[in-house]
Amino acid sequence: MDNPQQLRYSKEHEWLSAAEDGVSTVGITEHAANALGDVVFVQLPEVGATVTAGESCGELESTKSVSDLYAPVDGEITEVNEDVASDPSLVNSAPFEGGWLFKVKITGEPEDLLTADEYTAFTAG
Amino acid sequence: MTEAPRRTALDATHRALGATMTDFAGWDMPLRYSSERDEHVAVRTRAGLFDLSHMGEITVTGPRAADLLDYALVGNIGGVATGRARYTMICAPDGGILDDLIVYRLADQEYMVVANASNAQVVLDALTERAGGFDAAIRDDRDAYALIAVQGPESPGILKGLTDADLDGLKYYAGLPGKVAGVDALIARTGYTGEDGFELFVRPADAVALWEALTEAGASVGLVPCGLSCRDTLRLEAGMPLYGHELTSATTPFDAGLGRVVKFDKTTNGGDFVGRAALAQAAERAETAPPRKLVGLIAEGRRVPRAGYPVVAADGTVIGEVTSGAPSPTLGKPIAIAYVDAAHAAPGTEGVRVDIRGSHEPYEVVALPFYKRQK
Numbered sequence: 206m207d208n209p210q211q212l213r214y215s216k217e218h219e220w221l222s223a224a225e226d227g228v229s230t231v232g233i234t235e236h237a238a239n240a241l242g243d244v245v246f247v248q249l250p251e252v253g254a255t256v257t258a259g260e261s262c263g264e265l266e267s268t269k270s271v272s273d274l275y276a277p278v279d280g281e282i283t284e285v286n287e288d289v290a291s292d293p294s295l296v297n298s299a300p301f302e303g304g305w306l307f308k309v310k311i312t313g314e315p316e317d318l319l320t321a322d323e324y325t326a327f328t329a330g
Numbered sequence: 331m332t333e334a335p336r337r338t339a340l341d342a343t344h345r346a347l348g349a350t351m352t353d354f355a356g357w358d359m360p361l362r363y364s365s366e367r368d369e370h371v372a373v374r375t376r377a378g379l380f381d382l383s384h385m386g387e388i389t390v391t392g393p394r395a396a397d398l399l400d401y402a403l404v405g406n407i408g409g410v411a412t413g414r415a416r417y418t419m420i421c422a423p424d425g426g427i428l429d430d431l432i433v434y435r436l437a438d439q440e441y442m443v444v445a446n447a448s449n450a451q452v453v454l455d456a457l458t459e460r461a462g463g464f465d466a467a468i469r470d471d472r473d474a475y476a477l478i479a480v481q482g483p484e485s486p487g488i489l490k491g492l493t494d495a496d497l498d499g500l501k502y503y504a505g506l507p508g509k510v511a512g513v514d515a516l517i518a519r520t521g522y523t524g525e526d527g528f529e530l531f532v533r534p535a536d537a538v539a540l541w542e543a544l545t546e547a548g549a550s551v552g553l554v555p556c557g558l559s560c561r562d563t564l565r566l567e568a569g570m571p572l573y574g575h576e577l578t579s580a581t582t583p584f585d586a587g588l589g590r591v592v593k594f595d596k597t598t599n600g601g602d603f604v605g606r607a608a609l610a611q612a613a614e615r616a617e618t619a620p621p622r623k624l625v626g627l628i629a630e631g632r633r634v635p636r637a638g639y640p641v642v643a644a645d646g647t648v649i650g651e652v653t654s655g656a657p658s659p660t661l662g663k664p665i666a667i668a669y670v671d672a673a674h675a676a677p678g679t680e681g682v683r684v685d686i687r688g689s690h691e692p693y694e695v696v697a698l699p700f701y702k703r704q705k
Contacts, residue, residue: 243365
């Protein structure tokens with residue numbers, strides 16, 4: 206699978222778009238979506254909530270398991286994807302596009318975000 | 331466990347199909363090939379193809395094979411006609427369930443016992459120990475068979491094109507030897523999905539040829555390969571218990587609402603069988619003062635209950651425990667099987683919740699199964 210070059214990645218398998226006016230879009234990677242299987246329920250953070258990099262800010266339920274959704278950066282949630290809340294299968298069918306999860310106004314970034322090539326190597330290992 | 335997982339005769343086929351594999355009871359098995367929900371729906375509406383070669387086959391032969399099984403298992407196995415099968419259990423002397431089994435009578439003096447992969451060694455050891463004094467032989471046939479299942483409403487049509495065997499005469503829980511796609515098979519009308527279907531026991535060397543023939547024969551009616559993930563949601567909807575979840579060595583068949591499999595009226599061996607005294611007490615307790623009952627739960631919300639989650643009353647008191655839970659593709663809602671205190675176990679009981687990671691979510695109590703196919 207191809208991890209888009211223009212995105213950055215966390216080791217918890219979230220992707221982060223390049224910031225526009227300080228706001229980035231966040232989702233989970235195709236690798237993560239495939240590992241989860243069919244996603245049936247997504248609990249997203251509230252708009253306005255403050256999130257901390259590496260800490261849980263929601264949940265993803267699949268047929269077999271429930272997984273925490275981690276914030277890849279520090280910041281404030283500015284928007285959540287209501288389409289994914291009503292149709293969680295978007296996470297599987299379009300993880301890098303229509304299956305995005307939330308937008309966050311970044312106040313702090315961890316130092317260990319990965320490039321696409323680094324993330325590809327990380328998940329191959 | 332440090333040993334590398336075992337691989338079935340179809341391992342290369344699964345990998346070529348792009349299966350996501352999982353370790354299951356020491357076997358490397360297909361979890362899913364694509365979407366487990368799509369695989370589930372295929373079995374309910376068309377047909378699905380499963381590799382179940384991890385299941386443990388044990389052959390019991392000899393003049394007193396029937397008497398041995400009547401003594402070692404809780405069912406009336408001597409009463410099973412040749413060519414028929416029986417769902418039964420093997421219990422410890424204290425009545426605890428060691429495994430649930432399907433026993434096929436292949437001939438007057440020959441039975442095949444099919445155990446769960448995780449319990450096959452326990453069952454083999456128990457049968458061997460219990461065989462003392464009986465003129466019967468126990469044979470470990472785990473490596474002698476691959477097992478391929480075709481399940482779903484289209485499965486009879488798919489199989490008919492590949493065999494001369496009399497499938498119309500083959501009833502549910504019956505099995506007969508025959509050739510399928512030129513391969514020697516024991517053709518059994520059994521399954522674990524709640525649908526009509528067949529389980530085909532074949533030599534491992536024939537497994538790939540049979541899988542390919544079935545794949546080709548089923549292509550036009552929408553047969554797809556199916557993994558263990560959808561097998562679990564299919565059996566859950568059908569209310570079928572799974573060992574390690576609803577059934578454990580700490581539960582008796584009566585606790586699990588399956589007391590009907592225990593036959594106290596057996597006449598062989600003077601009516602004695604392993605666990606009899608304890609099971610008679612368990613039957614009495616289930617009748618007069620059941621501690622907990624196995625029930626179905628249907629979510630009102632969308633969060634999914636998982637095995638081990640507490641069932642709680644409106645005031646937060648713990649009144650039970652979830653044994654299996656999953657999003658149900660057929661109902662479109664999360665469902666669970668749970669042991670619940672008898673006072674809260676009647677269908678329609680108000681105020682029953684599941685503690686989902688600290689949040690008490692409302693659930694409807696229903697009788698099992700969740701799904702029954704229209705015949």
